[in-house]
Amino acid sequence: MSGHDHDHDHSELSDIELRVRALETLLTEKGYVDPPALDELIETYETKIGPKNGAQVVAKVWTDPDYRSRLLKDATSAIAELGFTGRQGEHMVAVENTPDTHNMVVCTLCSCYPWTVLGLPPVWYKSAPYRSRAVRDPRGVLAEFGITLPAVKEIKVWDSTAEVRYLVIPERPAGTDGWSAERLAELVTRDSMIGTGLAASPQQAKESA
Amino acid sequence: MSQPDHKSSTPHLPLDEDGGPVFSAPWEARVFAMTLQAHEAGVFSWSEWADTLGAELAGDGDGSGDTKGYYDHWLNAFEKLLAKKGVVAADQLFHLKEAWDQAARATPHGQPIELDR
Numbered sequence: 340m341s342g343h344d345h346d347h348d349h350s351e352l353s354d355i356e357l358r359v360r361a362l363e364t365l366l367t368e369k370g371y372v373d374p375p376a377l378d379e380l381i382e383t384y385e386t387k388i389g390p391k392n393g394a395q396v397v398a399k400v401w402t403d404p405d406y407r408s409r410l411l412k413d414a415t416s417a418i419a420e421l422g423f424t425g426r427q428g429e430h431m432v433a434v435e436n437t438p439d440t441h442n443m444v445v446c447t448l449c450s451c452y453p454w455t456v457l458g459l460p461p462v463w464y465k466s467a468p469y470r471s472r473a474v475r476d477p478r479g480v481l482a483e484f485g486i487t488l489p490a491v492k493e494i495k496v497w498d499s500t501a502e503v504r505y506l507v508i509p510e511r512p513a514g515t516d517g518w519s520a521e522r523l524a525e526l527v528t529r530d531s532m533i534g535t536g537l538a539a540s541p542q543q544a545k546e547s548a
Numbered sequence: 549m550s551q552p553d554h555k556s557s558t559p560h561l562p563l564d565e566d567g568g569p570v571f572s573a574p575w576e577a578r579v580f581a582m583t584l585q586a587h588e589a590g591v592f593s594w595s596e597w598a599d600t601l602g603a604e605l606a607g608d609g610d611g612s613g614d615t616k617g618y619y620d621h622w623l624n625a626f627e628k629l630l631a632k633k634g635v636v637a638a639d640q641l642f643h644l645k646e647a648w649d650q651a652a653r654a655t656p657h658g659q660p661i662e663l664d665r
Contacts, residue, residue, distance in 0.1 A: 348657060349654065350657055351652055352649065355575060355623065359578055359579050360644075360645075361644035361645045361647075362579070362630070362641065363578060363582060365641065366585075372585040372589075377578060377581040377582060380581040381580075384570060384580070385570055448599075448605075449605055451598060459571075466618075501594045502595065
């Protein structure tokens with residue numbers, strides 16, 4: 340960013356800000372964008388859409404076997420049941436972790452991500468190292484996240500596309516029998532739904548609270 | 549599978565905390581939201597967008613992980629796709645940039661910058 344400020348009596352926009360403003364003016368004049376709707380969209384993505392949506396989905400899967408079957412059969416509809424619908428017409432697929440299999444999601448092409456359930460992707464998800472290494476060396480990537488899985492556990496890496504986005508259903512932590520969906524949702528971290536983490540244990544949740 | 553010390557020879561991931569900010573500057577949010585609106589207005593399909601952004605990111609050298617530039621790539625891709633679709637012309641954008649630059653310079657510091665059109 341150019342942060343120089345030798346002249347204080349007038350404003351200055353960086354080249355990139357000028358490009359974005361020029362685009363907005365032109366697209367508004369052509370009727371393709373509507374500035375008040377842009378503001379609203381930004382606010383929604385900054386504050387309302389986030390991993391809490393996905394955590395609700397996961398907690399419902401853990402507590403409602405019928406919902407789990409519906410989700411595994413048709414995740415797009417099952418997620419829409421909770422009021423989360425995509426804007427890009429993407430198809431959602433839920434992949435469930437089991438004692439034998441761990442799932443992990445990447446987008447090697449750009450950064451396709453299940454926005455409706457997880458919000459916008461974290462910085463590392465968009466980074467070239469993650470995009471290139473997740474497929475090649477998933478165990479190494481997981482180690483960097485502090486996760487070491489038993490060698491017998493198979494790791495499946497799912498490459499998202501513009502049309503298909505994946506949501507990982509982490510394994511339900513031990514010691515949570517009888518917990519309500521609301522309480523369980525608090526254990527579901529963003530990374531656990533990308534597959535670069537696990538759901539928090541009751542103990543971990545207590546420590547971070 | 550992977551060697552234990554393999555990761556030390558590859559670029560590290562820019563790890564963050566859950567719930568970090570999603571945009572690092574206001575312009576990133578605007579270009580993001582404009583892309584969604586242009587798609588909804590039918591200017592391009594989402595696959596066309598993903599392909600364009602993917603090509604832009606793939607051109608980023610060895611991919612050494614300059615993640616700060618993600619929305620710079622996004623903006624480049626958006627401009628290219630709009631030009632390809634005939635929605636914006638380079639000279640139009642050039643003149644508008646000039647106009648915004650002049651408007652900024654004519655605006656006292658701290659005041660909202662507006663374009664008279």
